[in-house]
Amino acid sequence: MNENIFTTVCPGCSIACGMYVREKDDGTFNIDWRKDAVVNAGKLCRFGVRLPANLKAAVSKVDGNEVELSDAVTALGNAIGDGAAFVSVGNTTCEEHLALMKLAESKGAVVNTGMGAFSAISAECHSTMGVGVPLDAIESAKKIVLFIDPYEQYPLLVRRILAGKKNGATVTAVGWKAVSLADDNKTIDPANYESELALDSDSVIIAEINPSTDPERVMVLLNLAKASGAAIMFMKPFVNAVGCDLASKKTEQKSLDQIIAEINDGSIKTLVCLDSDLIEIMPDETAVREALGKLDNLIVITSRASAIADVANIVVATEPFYKKAGTVVNAEGRAVVGSGEGTDGIDAIGVMLGQPADLFAELNSAVLATLGIDAVDERVIPVYEKPEYGVMDANPTAEEVETALVYAGGPFFWNGIVDDNDFVEMNLDMLTANSLLKGIPAKIVSDKGEVVIKYKVSDVAPGVVLSNMKLPMTTGMVTSVTVSR
């Protein structure tokens, strides 16, 4: 059986690890390790290794019926009128994202990346929030502070942090759960970050921005970086979140919560989602499904089968991510291109815009201009200006619940894929206090419902039930629950 081999990046997160995809004639594929990839030296996490199990091809549909791509594109053209809202969180190439922006512009709209923090925080901070530091900088830092759990959220950072430790760095983790590679695991009031962490210009702060991140929390971390001179890197859960943010700069953005609210109040009647599955991405799946059901038209342009495609009025199925032509910018700001040559999504939008077939070339030039480069060289990170920003008055929201169900990685990372993560974690005191017994699953109850699930004893903060997967009784990033057996 013949194979087509694509040089590509893993679509799992904003590290954008290099890999090969080996696609057979029948459309099935395997992954392979690209050891010369500068980002990851060929190493992949569980998501990358299991990509063939997690990535299924999309099918074009109109009103639930399978159709040819061209028919879906025609239906799409007829369905999008003025007043439509557009979402692309960063799961596609810069060029395809730009194509959607052109379409949105033609309808008097913008494309929302859904990252509420970017709308809430002044533009002078956006470059620092968007583009991080080279991964090599983690290895040469003297102090590394983690506001993420690298084992669960961004596993390819683990080797970088370990290399930093080997080079003499001290590692402090601030979070819900103790991280074994940290020299020090702390729970710190944000007001005391500066004094307790004692960072300087040789330090690196690693945190995350996702669509539900509290902007005030981002401001606190930006203040910390500014005051200490430390470098800061905000990881993103979507492979090209940084590239799409760069492409979308200067446009007024709505958060995903705002979009759902506007669907509910009737302001948005048509929603176009480009490789953005709000059902998977947002914490309260039931609420999202209810809102999407109120739309006149839900239009999904997607490179993979996912929950939102099942409820969409129109599905425009494009080629899988690994076959797409175009540019991805990772968390470091590094631009990478794969060997894919597919432009289904761009061509579909080009048809609607009456644009000739060379739309990709035009968009690619625009991407290179935005990055300030003539051509992509994965070994050279483009230079980004990071303007000075002022200190911000920030008051992160404290979740006042007695027992909190919290996502270890947020509901965004890996879009809630079930993968040997069907358990929750809590500390021994929680077990004792709630009379849990070894071998008997825990019952976790919220206002929305209950779940009976395995648990694991871990060094988790008091009162926290940590979950790696989105549970059906979840109402937000943090859900008030009771635990019993």
Add this chain to the structure above:
Amino acid sequence: MDIGDCYVGWATDEDIRTRGASGGLVTAMLAAALEKGLVEAVVVLKKLGEFEAVPIVTSDPEEVKAAAGSMHSVPIVLSRYLEYGTKVALPAKPCDARSTIEQAKRGQVDIDTTYIVGLNCGGTMHPAMTREMLETVYKLDPEEIVGEEIDKGKLIFETKDGEEHAIKIDELEEDGYGRRESCQYCAVNIPTMADIACGNWGVIGDLAGKGTFVEINTEKGIAILENAIDAGAVEITPADEKGKAIRAKVDGAMMKVAAAADKKYLSPIEGSHLDYYINALSDCINCGACKTVCPVCACGEGAKCTEFSSSSDTYKMSLFHLVRFVHLMDSCIGCGQCTDVCPADIPLTHIYQRFARPIQDEFEYKPGMDMTTPPFFGVDLLEEGH
């Protein structure tokens, strides 16, 4: 032509002779196997850059010819790409050949339809390390490199300006560069388990650098070489005794170097063994890459190592690894693939070898060396009355 015969051979095609290593015999032999229908497919490395190549399974002789030349910075084991039942040939470093044989013992490879064209190997390097070494030790831009070779204990890089830059491998490895750790202590340099063993050791006189020394090990070895001669793709001349002696001497020297590295890297663990293994595995992120890439693992998805362990376990050491350490005691060949792909940089090959070496010595079983000895964990169910 008989088993045990030794020759020096070269490609008749000038282009292959120039681009291929040591006269291009292996490339010519593999291409001829396809052209004459001896095999349906050949597994080769398709070159994508000076330090990057991807394995392909091809039926196109031109793709085989395009793959001519050695790539020491592409440490990939090709046996993973074999498909059962296909008449196939592969160029095989000793680890490629040994893993092919271990897979054949477990019914994953049909050894009768697989032509193993062995290549002498003194070791390979990880491309990321090679790039770093070029920048920090050689003071060269990796993008300026147009070729590399290992000769007389030196690692030589050729740059675009035609200059050669050589440093002794010993010195490089002293500084933590050079060959991968597992290659340093690998003592199997000549693939005697392959159908035919090829390399430049023992090629002397006028043919030095222009010919390949060939040792015939099996009937399949005779078939693939005679096929190439019949096709007019290859010419050979009998190897002289002096060449054979030099080849054996080089092999002996390499084995001594390997023994020293073995002592250096695999010396007994000091202190608590349990603590050593707990610490070594503490950063595992449960990706499973080590199993997926392992060229001797024949278990597939529902394996003991995966079925008996879960991320929800609270053991101090993962059962996944413990099961694998035990399970691979009879088959681990120390190829280094698991270490290469480990996202937490856990030295897995090193650990597997710590488990495997003592038991393989105890049972006098060296995996992948021939088809006659079954794995010592193997049980003949028919013989047992099942």
